[in-house]
Amino acid sequence: MKNKLKMTAVIAMVALIIAACKKNPETTTAPQETVKNSDRVLQYIKNLGFPETSIIDKGSFYLVEEDISFSKDMKVPSNAGVGTEQYYSGSIVNSTNKLNIRVFVDPSMTSMLSEINNALAQWNAVPNSTLRLNVVTTAPYDILIKNEVLESTPGSVVCGMGELPVDGKAGPLIRINKNAIASNSFAQRARTICHEFGHNISLRHTNWSSRGENPAGVPVPGVSGTDASSLMNGGQCGSGASVLSTKDKNAIAALY
Numbered sequence: 470m471k472n473k474l475k476m477t478a479v480i481a482m483v484a485l486i487i488a489a490c491k492k493n494p495e496t497t498t499a500p501q502e503t504v505k506n507s508d509r510v511l512q513y514i515k516n517l518g519f520p521e522t523s524i525i526d527k528g529s530f531y532l533v534e535e536d537i538s539f540s541k542d543m544k545v546p547s548n549a550g551v552g553t554e555q556y557y558s559g560s561i562v563n564s565t566n567k568l569n570i571r572v573f574v575d576p577s578m579t580s581m582l583s584e585i586n587n588a589l590a591q592w593n594a595v596p597n598s599t600l601r602l603n604v605v606t607t608a609p610y611d612i613l614i615k616n617e618v619l620e621s622t623p624g625s626v627v628c629g630m631g632e633l634p635v636d637g638k639a640g641p642l643i644r645i646n647k648n649a650i651a652s653n654s655f656a657q658r659a660r661t662i663c664h665e666f667g668h669n670i671s672l673r674h675t676n677w678s679s680r681g682e683n684p685a686g687v688p689v690p691g692v693s694g695t696d697a698s699s700l701m702n703g704g705q706c707g708s709g710a711s712v713l714s715t716k717d718k719n720a721i722a723a724l725y
């Protein structure tokens with residue numbers, strides 16, 4: 470009887486161990502990894518100082534301040550959480566990649582190629598900067614710019630969305646809401662495009678303070694304070710500055 474009980478106990482223990490072993494692989498399957506990455510992305514956004522209330526879950530990506538998007542499967546920078554380069558940005562394009570950032574214009578955006586070229590020319594003309602954005606017509610490329618109907622929340626139209634750089638590469642995607650900017654002047658259409666490119670090469674909103682951000686980094690060297698004429702002021706589609714301000718140029722010169 471005693472032996473039988475012992476045997477039962479041993480069998481029960483072995484069964485428990487097998488069950489425990491079986492559980493492990495199940496908890497590390499792919500879907501959970503994906504969930505984990507989106508959580509990392511969310512934490513990264515918070516670490517950048519964006520107010521939690523401004524973060525909108527758009528399904529495949531998070532949207533912040535209406536026009537900065539973070540793909541849920543993006544690679545989160547390894548230095549995330551540390552106050553990085555400056556509060557203009559999360560991270561910058563590295564010294565090799567900045568020399569030739571290849572821009573592919575999706576067929577849905579070719580009707581605004583002139584505006585795109587105007588925008589790129591502005592960034593390329595910044596004195597004391599070696600950053601260059603060039604349109605390419607075939608892969609490989611670094612930034613895809615495409616047309617998309619955009620809303621932050623239902624009914625709230627957004628003109629464009631950019632992405633910050635990751636791991637030394639420019640933000641890979643720019644979405645432009647062509648319908649939303651079609652009736653704007655040429656200069657304002659180019660402004661929206663120029664503004665989004667600013668995000669993809671690391672700039673954040675110059676008017677971050679009035680938008681409720683809590684800066685997580687340090688300012689671009691020599692470029693601090695507010696700047697009413699900055700093209701990188703957010704929330705000014707159709708009405709904001711259409712040429713880079715002196716401070717915008719100083720920021721790019723300092724970074725690149």
Ligand SMILES: [Zn+2]
Nearest residue numbers: 536537664703
């Ligand atoms: Zn913006």
